[in-house]
Amino acid sequence: MIYSIPMDTHTGLYKSLGFPSVTIHETNAHFDFVEPARTILVIGPMGSGKTEYAARVWRDASVARRKGASIAYLTSGGGTQKELFEPESGIGTADRRNTFFVRNYLDTSRFVGVPEDALVYRGGYERCGSNIATVGDSFKLEETIKNNPHVGTWIIDEAAFYDERLAYLVKRESEQRGLVFVMPTLLLNFRGEVFNETARLLMETSTDIYPLSAYCEHEECLESANNTYRYYVVDGTECPALFFDPLIIVGGDRDKSSPLEPNYCTRCDVHHYLPGKQYTFFTLKPLGERASVGDLAPLEAELRAIKFDPESSELFRSFRAQYVDGTRPSIAHMNALRVPLIAERAIAYLFAERNLLSAEQTRVLVDRLDLDREYLSRRLSDNKRPLPL
Numbered sequence: 001m002i003y004s005i006p007m008d009t010h011t012g013l014y015k016s017l018g019f020p021s022v023t024i025h026e027t028n029a030h031f032d033f034v035e036p037a038r039t040i041l042v043i044g045p046m047g048s049g050k051t052e053y054a055a056r057v058w059r060d061a062s063v064a065r066r067k068g069a070s071i072a073y074l075t076s077g078g079g080t081q082k083e084l085f086e087p088e089s090g091i092g093t094a095d096r097r098n099t100f101f102v103r104n105y106l107d108t109s110r111f112v113g114v115p116e117d118a119l120v121y122r123g124g125y126e127r128c129g130s131n132i133a134t135v136g137d138s139f140k141l142e143e144t145i146k147n148n149p150h151v152g153t154w155i156i157d158e159a160a161f162y163d164e165r166l167a168y169l170v171k172r173e174s175e176q177r178g179l180v181f182v183m184p185t186l187l188l189n190f191r192g193e194v195f196n197e198t199a200r201l202l203m204e205t206s207t208d209i210y211p212l213s214a215y216c217e218h219e220e221c222l223e224s225a226n227n228t229y230r231y232y233v234v235d236g237t238e239c240p241a242l243f244f245d246p247l248i249i250v251g252g253d254r255d256k257s258s259p260l261e262p263n264y265c266t267r268c269d270v271h272h273y274l275p276g277k278q279y280t281f282f283t284l285k286p287l288g289e290r291a292s293v294g295d296l297a298p299l300e301a302e303l304r305a306i307k308f309d310p311e312s313s314e315l316f317r318s319f320r321a322q323y324v325d326g327t328r329p330s331i332a333h334m335n336a337l338r339v340p341l342i343a344e345r346a347i348a349y350l351f352a353e354r355n356l357l358s359a360e361q362t363r364v365l366v367d368r369l370d371l372d373r374e375y376l377s378r379r380l381s382d383n384k385r386p387l388p389l
Contacts, residue, residue, distance in 0.1 A: 030060045030063075031056070031057045031060040031061070033060075033061065033064050033074075033075045033096040033097050033152075033153065033180075034074050034075055034096075035078075035180075036077065036078025036079065036096065036178035036179075036180065037078055037079060037174045037175055037178050037179070037180070037207070038174065038180045038181070038207045038208055039170050039171060039174050039180075039181045039183070039202075039205065039206045039207050039208070040180065040181065040182045040183065040206065040207070040208040040209075040210065041159070041183050041185065041187075041202055041203065041206040041208070041209045041210070042054070042182065042183065042184040042185070042209075042210045042212065043184075043185060043186070043187040043209065043210070043211050043212065044186075044187075044211060044212030044213060044214070044226065045186070045188070045213070045214060045225065045226055045227055045228040045266045046186070046228045046264045046265070046266060047122065047214050047217070047264075047265065047266045048212040048213055048214040048226075048266060049121075049122075049212050049214070050184035050185065050212060051119070051120070051121040051122075051157060051184050052121040052122065052123060053182075053184060053210065053212070054101070054119065054121070054155045054157065054182055054184050055119055055121050055124075055125075055126050057099065057153070057155060057182055058099055058101065058119055058126045058128070058155065059126065061097050061098070061099040061153065064097040065097045065098070067097075072095055075095050075096045075097050075152065076093070076094060076095045076096070076152065076178075077094075077178055078178030079174075079175060079176045079177040079178035079179070093149050093150060094149060094150060094151065094152040094177055094178065094179060095150065095151075095152045096152030096153045096178075096179070096180050097152065097153070098131075098150050098151045098152050098153065099131065099151065099152075099153045099154075099155060100128075100131045100132070100133070100144075100148055100151040100153070100154050100155065101119045101128045101131065101132045101133075101155045101157070102132075102133055102134075102135050102141060102144065102154060102155065102156045102157065103132065103133070103134045103135070103157055103158075104134070104135065104136070104157060104158045104161045104162065105134050105135065105136040106136075106158070106161050106248070106250050106382075115127060117129055117130075117132050119132070119155070119157075131148075131151070137162060137163050137165075138162055138163050138165040138166040138169050139165075141156070141162070141166065141169065142169055145173060145179075151179075152178070152179055152180060153179070153180045153181075153182065154170075154179060154180070154181045154182070155181075155182045155183075155184070156170070156181060156182070156183045157183075157184055157185075158184070158185055158186070159183035159184070159185040159198070159199075159202060160185040160186055160187070160195045160196060160198050160199040160202065161185075161198075161248075162198055163198065164197050164198050164201055166198060166201075166202070167198065167201035167202050167204070167205045168201075168205070170183070170205075171205045174207075183202065183206075185199065185202070186199070186228060187199050187203065188226075188227070188228065189228070189247060190228050190229065190230035190241060190245070190264070190274075191243055191247075191274060191277075192227060192272070192274065211226075213225060213226050213266075214266040215266065216266060216267050216268035216270075216271055217229075217265035217266050217267060218267060218268070218271040221268060221270070221271055223268040223270070224268070225266045225267050225268040225271075225272075226266075226268075227266065227267045227268065227269065227272040228264055228266065228267075229264065229265050229266065229267035229271070229272050229273070230245065230262045230263070230264055231262065231263055231264075231265075231273075232259050232260075232261070232262055232263065232339045233256065233257050233258075233259065233263065234259040234335075234338045234339060234340075235338075237335060237338065238332070238335065239259075239335040239336055239338050239339050240273035240274065240275055240332065240333065240335065240336045241262060241274075241336065241339070242275060242276040242336050242339070242342065242345060243274055243275065243276040243277040243279075243280045244276060244280045244284060244345060244346055244349040245262075245345050245349075246345060246348045246349065246352070246379040246382065246383060247349075247352075247353055247383055248382045248383050248384075249261075249262055249379065249382055250382045259338075259339060259340050260340065260341065260375060273330075273332050273333055273336075275319065275322075275323065275333040275334075275336040276315070276318075276319075276336060278318060278322065279314070279315055279318040279319070280349075282318070283302070283314045283315070283318065284302075284315075284346055284349070284350070285350075285354065285356070287299040287302055288350040288354055288356035288357060289356060291350070291356060291357055291361060292356040292357070292358075296361055296364070296365075299350075299365075300365060300368065300369070302314055302315070303343040303346060303347070303365060303369055304369055306342050306343045306346070307342075307343045307369055307371075310337065315337070315342070316337065319333070319334060319336075319337060341371075341372055341375055343369060343371060344371050344372050344375055344376045344379070345379075347362060347365060347366075347371070347376065348376060348379045348380060348383065351380065351385060351387070352379070352380050352383040352384075352385040353383065359387055362387060362389075363387075363389060366389050373389040376389060377389050
């Protein structure tokens with residue numbers, strides 16, 4: 001029987017030996033490769049160390065594999081299938097010390113100048129050799145798992161980027177075969193909402209959840225932060241993303257000075273600026289709903305104003321009421337209107353996320369307003385709603 005000693009007992013023992021009072025925290029232990037059948041969700045904002053956690057698992061596995069073959073029975077099996085461990089050889093067909101890193105295809109441009117087989121985090125990288133793959137959906141992941149029956153621990157980076165089926169695939173493989181899945185991912189998007197249905201299902205089905213936080217990256221703040229903040233740099237000025245900015249923008253985790261490409265950092269609630277949420281639900285979404293039943297003219301008029309005469313738009317009037325004449329004036333929020341191609345962003349939101357615009361209506365608006373086809377095409381593709389324009 002294994003007894004665990006409460007932390008207050010440790011503290012009392014320490015003091016009884018003549019040492020001064022000190023707060024003793026839980027041990028930051030190495031990863032446990034013995035406990036089977038776990039789906040571990042590692043959540044937090046960008047920059048909180050989610051992938052670094054995965055790299056630590058990888059390093060711990062390399063140490064565990066140096067142990068003698070006689071302990072393989074501890075790190076193999078554990079699912080409902082009895083044949084997983086082979087007593088004669090002392091080797092399990094799925095040893096949890098054998099790790100495999102799965103990178104999502106949307107994340108391939110995130111880091112540059114590193115080896116192809118690298119598990120990359122902000123502080124460095126680990127070389128994975130042949131135990132790495134770039135995967136786009138749960139079906140390809142299932143095939144990869146099947147082709148690597150000796151692997152017992154799977155690290156699936158950016159798990160929320162996958163289809164909803166992922167949650168039940170890892171649950172099944174974990175329960176039936178004793179596999180362990182470590183899934184670093186964003187839980188909340190830059191809007192502060194649950195990222196998508198996949199993220200929600202992973203929260204419901206995971207056996208363990210490790211939440212991570214980071215310092216707020218505002219230059220005058222040291223608070224702990226859990227928000228991923230998206231912003232653009234326009235003429236050297238930080239301009240927060242509008243609430244209806246496209247949800248997914250591929251390759252957005254590098255510093256950029258282009259006003260068309262976002263930057264990200266971690267922010268506390270106070271410094272997590274999210275302008276345009278009220279406008280989205282008061283004006284933009286209702287206009288999209290009218291368009292969805294055939295009345296496109298009001299939406300076209302608003303988008304035309306946004307592009308050609310911004311101060312006549314409902315968007316500008318909403319911002320002025322909230323961030324200039326309101327009880328909490330904010331230049332930081334007003335700066336969101338300096339970001340270019342706002343009409344294109346609004347269309348991407350209504351078409352790709354809300355499904356309120358048809359493909360034909362989207363093309364009509366692009367033609368009539370002479371919108372930026374290249375930008376809009378890329379964003380629709382990023383959000384898995386590609387549309388020839």
